[in-house]
Every structure is written in C-alpha cells, then in structure tokens.
Amino acid sequence: MRSLSEFISLGGYGFYVWGSYLFALVAIGGEVLSLRRRKKSSDK
Amino acid sequence: MNLYKYASPTVFYPLAGKLIPWFSISSALLFALGLYVGFFVAPVDFQQGDAYRIMFIHVPAAWMGMFLYVLMAIYAGVGWAFNARLASMMASSISITGAMFTFLSLVTGAFWGKPTWGTWWVWDARMTSTLILLFLYIGFISLQASIEDTRRADRAGAVLALVGVINVPIIYFSVQWWNTLHQGATIRILNKPTIAPPMLAAMLIMLAACWLYSVAVVLIRLRHIIAERELQRARFAEVVT
Numbered sequence: 362m363r364s365l366s367e368f369i370s371l372g373g374y375g376f377y378v379w380g381s382y383l384f385a386l387v388a389i390g391g392e393v394l395s396l397r398r399r400k401k402s403s404d405k
Numbered sequence: 406m407n408l409y410k411y412a413s414p415t416v417f418y419p420l421a422g423k424l425i426p427w428f429s430i431s432s433a434l435l436f437a438l439g440l441y442v443g444f445f446v447a448p449v450d451f452q453q454g455d456a457y458r459i460m461f462i463h464v465p466a467a468w469m470g471m472f473l474y475v476l477m478a479i480y481a482g483v484g485w486a487f488n489a490r491l492a493s494m495m496a497s498s499i500s501i502t503g504a505m506f507t508f509l510s511l512v513t514g515a516f517w518g519k520p521t522w523g524t525w526w527v528w529d530a531r532m533t534s535t536l537i538l539l540f541l542y543i544g545f546i547s548l549q550a551s552i553e554d555t556r557r558a559d560r561a562g563a564v565l566a567l568v569g570v571i572n573v574p575i576i577y578f579s580v581q582w583w584n585t586l587h588q589g590a591t592i593r594i595l596n597k598p599t600i601a602p603p604m605l606a607a608m609l610i611m612l613a614a615c616w617l618y619s620v621a622v623v624l625i626r627l628r629h630i631i632a633e634r635e636l637q638r639a640r641f642a643e644v645v646t
Contacts, residue, residue: 388509
C-alpha cells in the first residue's frame with residue numbers, strides 16, 4: 362500500500378493521470394448535467 | 406408478444422423510463438469497481454510506470470467512440486430505409502454521447518502522449534482518423550440542428566453517418582496499415598492479451614461501465630427527443646385541425 366503523497370504523485374505522472382480522470386469527470390458530469398437541464402426545460 | 410409495438414415512440418417512452426435506473430446504478434457501481442481495481446489492485450507497469458493508468462479511461466472511451474458511431478449509422482440507416490421515426494431519434498441521441506467519448510479519448514490520449522512520447526499531439530494515422538471521427542459526429546449533430554423539418558434532418562444525417570462509417574475500420578486498422586507512433590492493439594479477440602490480468606480486468610470493467618452509462622444517457626436523451634417531437638406533432642395537429 363502506498364502513502365497518500367505517493368498515490369497523488371503517481372511516480373511523477375500524477376498531473377497527467379489525474380488530469381485525464383478530471384477531464385473524464387467533467388465530460389461525463391457535463392453530459393449528465395445538461396440532460397438534467399433539458400428535462401427541466403421540456404417539463405415546462 | 407408483439408415486439409414491433411416497441412418501435413412506436415409512445416410505447417417505447419415508458420419502457421425506457423423503467424430501464425434507465427437499472428443502467429444508471431449498475432454503471433455507477435462498475436465505474437467505482439473499475440477505478441478501485443485500476444488504482445489499487447493493478448500493479449505499476451514496468452515500462453510506463455503509473456502513466457499507463459490513463460489507459461483505463463482512454464481505451465474504453467476510444468472503443469465507445471467507434472462502437473457508438475457504427476451503432477448511430479445503423480440506426481440512422483434503418484430510420485431512413487424503413488421510415489422508422491424511433492430509429493432516427495435513437496441515432497440523434499447516440500451522436501452526442503459518441504462525440505463526448507471520442508473527444509474524451511483524444512484528450513486522455515494527449516495526457517498520455519505528453520509524458521510518454523514527449524508531445525501532446527502528432528498527425529499520426531490513428532490520431533488523425535480519430536479526429537476525423539469527432540468531426541463526423543460534429544457534422545452529423547450540426548447538420549441535424551440546421552434543418553428544421555425533422556424527417557429531412559434525419560435523412561440528411563443518415564447519408565452523412567453512413568458515408569462516414571468507412572472511417573471506423575480506418576481507425577481500427579490504422580496501427581497495422583501505417584507506421585504510427587500510436588502503439589498497436591493490446592487486447593485482441595483471437596490472441597491472448599499481452600497485459601497482466603488485473604490491468605485487463607480494470608479495463609474491461611471500465612468498458613462495461615461506459616457501455617451501461619451510454620445506454621442510460623442515450624435512453625434519457627431519447628425520451629427528451631420523443632417528448633419534444635411528439636409535442637411538436639401534437640401542436641402541429643392542433644393548428645391544422
């Protein structure tokens with residue numbers, strides 16, 4: 362088991378790995394949120 | 406049981422509503438499991454270090470971009486050939502999610518390329534053909550948005566989607582046909598995969614999660630499209646009668 366700081370830095374690749382997953386979260390979360398908004402507007 | 410009745414948007418609407426929670430919940434669980442296996446069980450790669458963990462989202466996203474394109478083209482083609490409204494609406498619904506995954510695969514690919522190849526982007530055959538895939542999705546979406554008559558928009562979209570299908574085998578075989586910077590396939594259907602079992606497991610779990618996610622959001626969007634179009638038809642009928 363790695364320490365938290367090792368886990369965050371990921372052998373120096375942390376920025377790239379977490380950047381990728383952060384972007385994935387934004388893309389997927391953005392799609393879900395836009396669908397929620399569309400629901401509200403079509404309910405009116 | 407008459408399966409054809411489900412081709413009717415008004416019959417399909419409540420059925421999709423019942424299915425959505427199951428796909429959403431199972432997708433969320435598999436994303437959590439896939440990330441757990443990917444970050445806590447899979448070992449560090451001896452060549453690529455921890456950078457390879459980007460693959461658990463990059464590879465499923467790239468596959469989804471291609472699968473969804475083929476699926477979108479099939480639905481668009483069926484909607485055009487058999488004048489099936491629901492199939493055309495399905496194609497429109499898939500296009501957004503397909504574009505999202507293709508964009509995600511390009512961005513995560515850049516995040517992988519920078520530390521391992523030393524560059525965010527190169528005009529390599531696989532990357533260029535994937536960029537073309539994104540443009541095909543964007544073309545399909547904006548073409549449909551620009552035509553007001555929905556059935557005409559569906560037909561125009563179908564032509565574009567079907568012509569663009571040729572790009573999918575080009576993406577898939579690009580690493581064999583051309584000398585690309587992008588590496589060849591790690592997982593082949595006929596041969597043994599060349600990666601460690603937990604790495605493969607994480608990737609396949611993430612792929613399953615992406616599939617279930619796609620089904621859920623495509624069905625949710627399809628319901629919006631059905632609601633909006635049927636409302637439009639109802640209003641039109643009111644005006645005419």
